[in-house]
Amino acid sequence: MMLYVEDLSIQVRDKNAKTDTTLVYDVDLTMERGDIVGIVGESGSGKTLTALSIAGLLSRHNMERKGKIIFEGINLLECDRRVLRKLQGNEISMIFQEPLNSLNPLIKVGKQVEESLKIHTTMDKLERKERAIKALRDVDLDNPEAVYNSYPHELSGGMRQRVMIASAMIISPKLLIADEPTTALDVTIQAEIVNLLKTINKESGTAVLFISHDLSLVNTLCERVLVMQNGYVVESGICDDIFHHPKMEYTQKLVAAIPKNPFVN
Amino acid sequence: MIGAVLTGMVVILALWGAIKTPYDPMAMDGAAKFSGISLRHPMGCDQFGRDIFSRVIVGVRETMLISASVVLIGTFFGTIIGTITGYFGGWLDEIIMRLNDAVLAFPSVLLALVIIGIFNSGKYQLILALGIAFIPSFARIVRGEVLKIRNLDYIQSVKLYGASDFRIILVHILPNLKTVLMSSVLIGFNNAVLAEAGMSYLGMGVQPPNPSLGRMLSEAQAFIFTSPLTAIFPGIIIVIMILGFSLLGDRVGKKS
């Protein structure tokens, strides 16, 4: 098992009110290499917090986390910070909703794509550049050399998200966490990004944990899905089953709320 | 919390100063000249044998009154100017804001000195001078906020209802300036305290023998080594005042 999450709970402590609020309750999740799993939920469901804690990005200060997150045999909740940092650089990558905020506006895109190679490998400049350009080509960017030398604001939203995927994939991680990666993009671009994630998963065997509020989108991409509501996983299983035969009331509501697709009977 | 306590202390002192002082702050007592801390004179006496404690609390009162008036003038006119220029924009905005920039380009104390040079020195002249010097910074802050609010959807909605510009400004924009005004008033108050102390120190504000914190510091300068008490207490009070308001301002800023 590559990733094994058991009874993950996340509490946040409000210093002023001196109260604890639990935002995520007892989440269980397992992923093998090459899996694509979705987490679906509305705002406030705890899906992003779950993803962030798997990526090891939640601040340890005011977030109390219980349970286990075991990635390749290492419990991320208890391991040393250095071990965590190494995992983050080599094995786990994450992309976010708004690619413009995830890129430094003052640094050329290519340098940012190379960043993790610089930190975690001993490659020299030329090698790194070669790898970065290859990574940009792998995410289907035309003319990767030009993209390498441009600044984030010179690219379109879709291109920026491809750049983010390239920089996440350059270390060939075992797990890619994608938090609403298409929400800020136009429909035509969304479809392309989803297809790109599919291809990446198939070709490199990277497992994808896909977070979204859009059940139908998750259904086109993922094999399995967790449906979250108010911090709880209310239903989980094979995507098609849940999409077509939801058991829990909330999931039924969620499925019913999806606007009817004019192109499917 | 600490900010509120410190500010509370200063305000109580000022109120005390407004009602009654242990001694007449102007009464001289040759025998008590430079006397140290004692039960009769908790902060000692100055070079004329005047009770420093009495002078400090009256000074706090004066300083607070002056600073509050200055901030009031600055906020009032700054808000009017900032709201009108920010809301209507166009050439009016250009002209007024360039004038504003010109005024802002002078250090406010220098500007106040010029105004006092024209109107003579004195408490009310000082209030007027500092007040005018404070207007541009408030105008700028308010204008920025109004520019932001004016493009919000709810203002567009109200425009579609057919509300007049006057109503939009008065009912829909002004109340939303509250938070940004609150924190800039507190910061402005601090600057006013410092400016008042500075001006009085230069002899441009409160005239002797009336006490103000800046005035007292200026008079104490000559005796600072022989009799440091005359400088220490007014100084400490200024520090407490400013610290208190800064902390309060921080809190207001964080809340919004």
Added chain:
Amino acid sequence: MEEVLKVEGLCVEFKKDKKPFLAVNNVSFDVKEGEIMGLIGESGCGKSTLSRAILGIQKAGVSGSVNHKYKRPQMVFQDPAGSLNPSKKIGFILEEPIRVKGHFDKEERQRRVLDMMAKVDLDPALLDRYPHELSGGQRQRICIAAALMQEPRFLIADEPVSALDVTVQSQILELLKKLHQELNLSILFITHDIRVAYSLCDRVMVMKKGQIVEMGPRDEVYFNCKDPYTKSLMDAARTKYSS
């Protein structure tokens, strides 16, 4: 059938890096009485500028003609947080449109506010709350209610459900449908979501780079479009939601 809105040769010109740039380029269309007209376009295509020009909020650089049959069309905006005055209670916000008009006394105004709360299925207790105390869905209901207070016959809704969760989204769409029928309201519905437009609109038009590239009855545009850009939009929707 008559038009509540007739737009002819509308252009909106902006200056971008000192070069003139047509955000809306020669747009002509109409909205018929009692109809929901959809305007579909991706971000930056000029659809919001178009709506602002129609309502007269955008004045600079506008040319062409816009004719409204009725006075005072109203608008519902995308972000329900930004379209409510944060320092006013809901009751005040709902009363404002008729207070501004000045036709009714206080009692009548309050009666109308209560009526409207019932129409948008909200608890009258909310009238005493501030906008930030409401959920996103409740806020959007309030925005719709406020827009309807002056009893407009024509409403422009600019992405009214894009900022909402799916379950809330469907409720708001249902509400719009209901109000449309009850009040015989004509709506120009602006969205980037192809499925949402399908569920609501009678006719749709597709906008790209300031121009209308396709316009017609809904099914005609969805299943029988001629324009290549419209085709690519529909294909994207088809693959994205393939199941």
